[in-house]
Each structure stands twice: as structure tokens, then as C-alpha cells.
Amino acid sequence: DKSLASGGVARTGGRPVGERPGSEGSLSASGHEGSKSAQSMRAEGAKKTTIVTDEPQKYASARHESHTGDTLCLPDGVAIEHRDRLDAIQREFREIKGCTVIIYDQTCATEKRRRRKRVTMVDPAVRVVINELVCEGCGDCGVQSNCLSVEPLETEFGRKRSINQSTCNKDMSCLKGFCPSFVTVEGGQLRKKAKGQAPAPDALGALPEPVLPQLGADGAWGIVVAGVGGTGVITIGQLLGMAGHIEGKGIVTQDAGGLAQKGGATWSHVLIAASQGDIHTTRVGMAAADLVIGCDPIVTAAKDTVLRMRAGRTRVALNGHSTPTAAFVKNADWQNPAPACAAEIAQIVGESGLGAFDADAVATKLMGDSIYTNPMMLGYAWQKGWVPLGRASILRAMELNDVAVAQNKAAFEWGRHAAHDWLAVERLLAPAQVLEFKKRESLNDLITRRAEFLTGYQNAAYAQAYRDFVLKVRHAEQEKGFKKLAVCEAVARNLFKLMAYKDEYEVARLHTDVAFHARIASQFEGDFKLHYHLAPPLTSRRDDKGELQKRKFGPLMLSGFRVLAKLRGLRGTALDIFGRTAERRTERALIGEYRASVEEVIEALDTANYATAIEICRIPEQIKGFGHVKERHLKAARLVWAELLGRFRSPPVGQKLA
Numbered sequence: 001d002k003s004l005a006s007g008g009v010a011r012t013g014g015r016p017v018g019e020r021p022g023s024e025g026s027l028s029a030s031g032h033e034g035s036k037s038a039q040s041m042r043a044e045g046a047k048k049t050t051i052v053t054d055e056p057q058k059y060a061s062a063r064h065e066s067h068t069g070d071t072l073c074l075p076d077g078v079a080i081e082h083r084d085r086l087d088a089i090q091r092e093f094r095e096i097k098g099c100t101v102i103i104y105d106q107t108c109a110t111e112k113r114r115r116r117k118r119v120t121m122v123d124p125a126v127r128v129v130i131n132e133l134v135c136e137g138c139g140d141c142g143v144q145s146n147c148l149s150v151e152p153l154e155t156e157f158g159r160k161r162s163i164n165q166s167t168c169n170k171d172m173s174c175l176k177g178f179c180p181s182f183v184t185v186e187g188g189q190l191r192k193k194a195k196g197q198a199p200a201p202d203a204l205g206a207l208p209e210p211v212l213p214q215l216g217a218d219g220a221w222g223i224v225v226a227g228v229g230g231t232g233v234i235t236i237g238q239l240l241g242m243a244g245h246i247e248g249k250g251i252v253t254q255d256a257g258g259l260a261q262k263g264g265a266t267w268s269h270v271l272i273a274a275s276q277g278d279i280h281t282t283r284v285g286m287a288a289a290d291l292v293i294g295c296d297p298i299v300t301a302a303k304d305t306v307l308r309m310r311a312g313r314t315r316v317a318l319n320g321h322s323t324p325t326a327a328f329v330k331n332a333d334w335q336n337p338a339p340a341c342a343a344e345i346a347q348i349v350g351e352s353g354l355g356a357f358d359a360d361a362v363a364t365k366l367m368g369d370s371i372y373t374n375p376m377m378l379g380y381a382w383q384k385g386w387v388p389l390g391r392a393s394i395l396r397a398m399e400l401n402d403v404a405v406a407q408n409k410a411a412f413e414w415g416r417h418a419a420h421d422w423l424a425v426e427r428l429l430a431p432a433q434v435l436e437f438k439k440r441e442s443l444n445d446l447i448t449r450r451a452e453f454l455t456g457y458q459n460a461a462y463a464q465a466y467r468d469f470v471l472k473v474r475h476a477e478q479e480k481g482f483k484k485l486a487v488c489e490a491v492a493r494n495l496f497k498l499m500a501y502k503d504e505y506e507v508a509r510l511h512t513d514v515a516f517h518a519r520i521a522s523q524f525e526g527d528f529k530l531h532y533h534l535a536p537p538l539t540s541r542r543d544d545k546g547e548l549q550k551r552k553f554g555p556l557m558l559s560g561f562r563v564l565a566k567l568r569g570l571r572g573t574a575l576d577i578f579g580r581t582a583e584r585r586t587e588r589a590l591i592g593e594y595r596a597s598v599e600e601v602i603e604a605l606d607t608a609n610y611a612t613a614i615e616i617c618r619i620p621e622q623i624k625g626f627g628h629v630k631e632r633h634l635k636a637a638r639l640v641w642a643e644l645l646g647r648f649r650s651p652p653v654g655q656k657l658a
Contacts, residue, residue: 034059034105035074042075047098050079052086053105054171084176088544109147109169113230117403124170125528127185128163129520133510134181134502135160138625138633139332141177150174151324152336156441156449157497158621159333165190165523166370167231178550178629180507180534185520188528192368199366201413204424210385213290215249220273221388222284225374226305227295228323229264232374235401236293237268239378242397243389250276254283256304265299272388284308291386294318294345295359295374301341306348314349317381318342319373321360355384357418357425363411365429372404372411379415443474443489450496456509457500458571466499469595476602482610490617491598497620498594501587504536504578505571508564529555535627537581547628583627586634594620597645609648616644 034051041049051059051074059080074080081089083106093100107115115121130141137159142150149169153162161181163174175182215221223240227233237253244251250273255266269283289308294300294316309316322338346354357380363372375398381387382394398408418425441449447470454463474488500506510516511532520530534557535548543549570576578584601613622637624630 034103037103038075038078041101041103042078045099046101048077048093048096049075049101049103050081050089050093051103051105052081052083052089054083055105056080056082109171109230112169113167125187125189126170126172127165127190127524128168128170128172128174129183129185129523130161130163131181131183131511131513131516132160132162133157133513133516134507135179136181136502136624136626136630137161137332138179138629140179140625140629141174141182142332144176145171145173147171147174148324152334158493164370166364175533175550178535178547178625178627180502180511180532180626182533183511183520184531184533184552185524185528186531188524188526190368191523191525199428201410201417204417204421207383207416207420209391210383212385212390213388215272215274215278215388217274217278220250220252220271220279220281221291222289222308223270223272223291223293223387224284224289224305224308225268225270225293225295226299226302227266227319227374228299229266231295231323232371233266233295234268236295236374236378237270239375239394239397239401240270240272240387240389242400243393244270244272246393246396247389249274249389250279252279252282256283265302265304267299267304287313289314291381292316293374293377293381295377297322297338297341297345301337301344306345309345309348311348311350311353314353315381315384315386316345316349316354316356317377317384317386318345318354318356319359319377320356321358321373355380355419357422359415359418361429362414362418362425366414367407367411369407372407375408375411376415376418379412380419381415382412383416383419443485443492446489447471447492450492450500454496454499457506458568462499466495469495469598473598473602477605480602480605482605486614487602487605487610487617490614494618494620495591495594495598498587498591498623501584501590502626503571503584503587505564505568507534508561509568511561512558512565530558531555532557537583537627538577583630590620590623590634597641600645601648604648609651612644612648612651616641616648619644 034053038049038051053059059074083104086102086104089102093102107121112121116123132153132155139161141161147168149164149167150161151164153160172184175184213221225233225236225240234255237255241251241253250271252269252271254269256269271279271281271284273279286307287310289310290313292300292305292309292314294305297318297320299305300316300318308314320338320342322336322341324334324336342354342356359373359376359380360370363376364370378387378394382389382391387394394412395409398412399405401408414425447467451463451467454466457463470488470492473491474485477485477487502510532553533550534553535550537548540548540551572579572588576584579588597616597619601616605613619637619641622640623634625633
């Protein structure tokens, strides 16, 4: 049996468990909850009980009296283990006959953010950032942490990872991902816009007052707020409820479903009427929503939400940015369905019934935090004339809520501007982009940029070898009569990926990259230092699985990186001590294997096997990561590689005839 001790019932607003006295979060901080659970399990007859926690030190005095006057006293035989050993403990327990119990003691992520916001829990001055050039996009960080603040980042060199600083709870478990791209910024804080630099909503001028819906005696105005738990969905429902109460209207609010964690779908139903007697239900009925405030497109397009919509009646204010779901943790190639969700909603309510913009981008760019997305969506819906409440009462409700009042008011006003003149708001987001239309990168540009990168990676001769081979493929493809040059593009991308393998010299070069340090400086301020999390293969320890373990290196490592980056000329020579490892030898061999496969493909290329040829040339996309992670991906990729080559060499009978 596995039991979770999270220190609070977070989906009810962070109430502590039970009515035990003490400050907020004291039970979890002292280890009281885990100790009591262990005592209960012992009394129930559990054969063996272990408490797994991210803070083993809090149980150091578990046999002493707590500040609340209670005795914690762990039962004899109850072990305290760090959560890193959870998998090993589960394997051990499955061999024990009888009832065994694992108590997982860790404060809820949303509750941590809430308590830090209320200054009832220490907020460590540590932030995690990812150097996207070092990142391979393997997704091991997401697998290790199961955290959805590790988000996909689409770049010129493929999908990478980034940390959403607005939602990160500083759990730091993503650092366990076997990847040298992780850097911790210790000290300092996220940079805030200086006064006078941050644009104010009123800088865009006064806004016209919208025509608000009139409430009749024939029923209530139904509003559904849909989004992900932990982002303030319930708060929007409560603000609407309080605003209605201030105006003396009839109000009913009900929160439906959802978990207080990223990825949990959450709804808040709000019914507003001229009087309380005009409301006859406790939630918005089927096809009875007058307004849906879609704070997340995936939740808004979910069955439970769309069943409330009806063409001709329902208006939808939609945030075009979707929070990655738990599926991204399991599938590194997961595609965000936000555009498809918006199209589905438009089909249901009609184009005139849908208003959408990227509220997440506006909140992050103009206010510095995506947490203000939801009040921005409320302002957007209000300016559209879809909320039957006055602006003054909504702003007063924010004051009574007494949390980040000025920021929430500003977010509301930004939402109004987005509804009234989106182009004016968009110009504030990226002024240069409004005047410049970027062309799709041509194949020549793609090859040139990668050749330039390889020059910095090694030297001009190395880059020229890349260019010569890609041009050879291009010439062969053109001679065969193919104008699209899809094979050549696939080779240009993937040969580069293999030739720019990230050994110690390259990781050092990319961590000393001026652009990366400029990005850090633009994102953080104060007295901060950078720490690097690495597993040098020649000096790192291995765990019981034989996998290298990462260690933290301080700011002086940057000097070591600078020296190591200058030694990249040793790569592949007799003096290359790093090049002797099995991983480096495999990486060098892969380049030759891939070139041989491509040469075979272009030699026999025709219309019948063209699609298969492209798949073969894209195989390196599946080879990503470092160390044992890369080894695992390579093993899987080789199976696909062999299968595709077999199909290319001996196509099905029907394909031959074609």
C-alpha cells in the first residue's frame, strides 16, 4: 500500500489536515503527519513501513516532543528514506509477503507556491534554467521529475526543454535528468521591469465602456471558467461571485473536479441572476452556458465543457496558449493540440462566438508572470460585453481578495485592451516583428547556418566535409528528378546532428556561449552565481544500476569550461582522453554508418521508395540524450533503422509494381 502525506488538502484552498493547532504547514515541516500515519499503519498490522520524503532531516528528532505538545515517536522498525530511493524500496517491498506500507511525505506543489506567496514557507533563492543549445530534447528531466513546469521549446535545431519560472515550485527533481544542460542560478531573483520601463495599460489610451448583458426574470446568466488546477481558476469564480454579491444580484458558484496540480482539469460554475430566487440550479446546465472563460484550450475543448456550449447562445473567451499535459512527460514528441482545440470550439459556437488571444504571452511579457493570465481573460470577456457585472464591482472584489491587488487589476485592464485592439497590444509584445516578415528558411540557409556552427564546433575543414556531403545528396536527388529535395533537407538536419555530438569540449563551449549568459543576465538580477550539474565520465560515481551520477559544480567551473572549449582541436586525436570512452567511439562511428546508409539510399532512389528514404534519413532524430539515456534511444533507433533499410532494399510486391 502507498500512502501520500502532502500536509494539506490543497484543492480546498490549502487547508491543513484536521484541526490541529499550529502555524500553516507546521505538520509537514515537523514530520508529524508522517509519524502519525506510521503509527496508524503499525496498529493496523502492517508488516513493514517506510517513510519516503524529500526532507529526511525533519524526522531527525521524531522521537522528541513537537512544539505543539504532541509526541511524534516513530514506531520501531520504521525507516526514513530519501525519495530518490523510492523505486528501490518498491522493488524490495514486492518481495515481502504480507501488507507493506510506503508513506510518501512531500508537501503538495501548489501548496508550496501558496505558502511561499504568503511567506509561511521559506522560498529558496535558487532557480533552474536549461541551456537550450546543450539540451538534446530527450525528455529524461521530465521522466525523472514528472513535472510539467519542464516545457517543450521549439528551436531551429529541434525540440528542446525550458523551465516555466512562473509555475516552477523549486522541487529541483528535474536536475536528476541525465543531461549537462541544467544550470542553477543561486542567489538573486527573477528580474523585474524597472519603474518606467514596464508598460502600463493606460498608456494605450482610454477604453470605451462595453454594453453589458441585461439580466431578466427568465433565468440566470451561466458562466463556466475552465482551466488547470493551481492557476487561479477557482479564484476567478470567487471574484465573479463577490462582484455579484456587491451589486446585490443573485449568485451561486460551484467548483467542479480538478486536482491542485499542473495538468488537472478544473471548472468553476457561476450563475448570476437579478435575484436569488431566479436561480434554480447549482451549476450551469447542458447547453446553458452564456459565457465560457477558457483559461486553457485543452480543458475548454474537453467534453465536460463543450456540453455546456450552444451555438447562438454561448460566447467563449479563449486563451490560445495551452499548458502541456501529463502526456508530454510520457511522450517527448507530444504535440500541443491547442490550435485543434480552438478550431473545434469555433465549430461549436461559430466564429462570431469565439474570441481568442495568447494571454499567457501577454501576461509573461508585459507583467513578468503567467499567473496573471486568468484575470486577463476575465478582463477580455468583460470588454467584449459578455459579463453582466460592472467593472467597479469586479475591481472591488479584487481588493477584498487582498492578493496582488494592483497586479490583478492591471491584468484585467490588459485583457480589456486585448479585446478592444489586439494589434496595439501585439506591438508591445514584439515591436520589431510587426514591421518585419521573416521568410521561411531556405535549404541553402539551413546548410549555411549548420556549416557555420560546425566551424565553431571544430574547424572549417570539418564544416566543409559536412557541406560537401549534403551537396552530393542534393545533386543526386535533383538528378533523379525530385524538386522538393526532402531527402537532402533531412540529411542536412540529421548529419549535422550526428557531427555536432555533444562531447565534453562541446558542452564546455556551449556553456561559455555569450548569448546564453546574456539571456541569464536579462532574466535574473541581484548577486547570483551559476552552478552546473554534470557527470564527467572519467571521475563520476555510478549507482547500483551502473549509471553515472551527476554532481554540482560551482561558479569556478566556468573557467574550466573556457579552458576545455579551447582544447576542442584535440577532438578525435591521440591526445583526446575523452574520445576513448565507449560513448564517444559510438558517436564517431555513427557518422560513418549514417553516411553509408544515405549513400545507399541516393544510389537506388526512385518514386516508389522515396518516402522510405526520407524516414531513413531522419533516423538520427530518434537518437538523443547523454550517456545511458542516449544508449537506450540508440538501441531503439537501430531496430527502426534496420527495419527501414530492409524495406528499402526489398520493397513489398505492390510497391515494386508501382
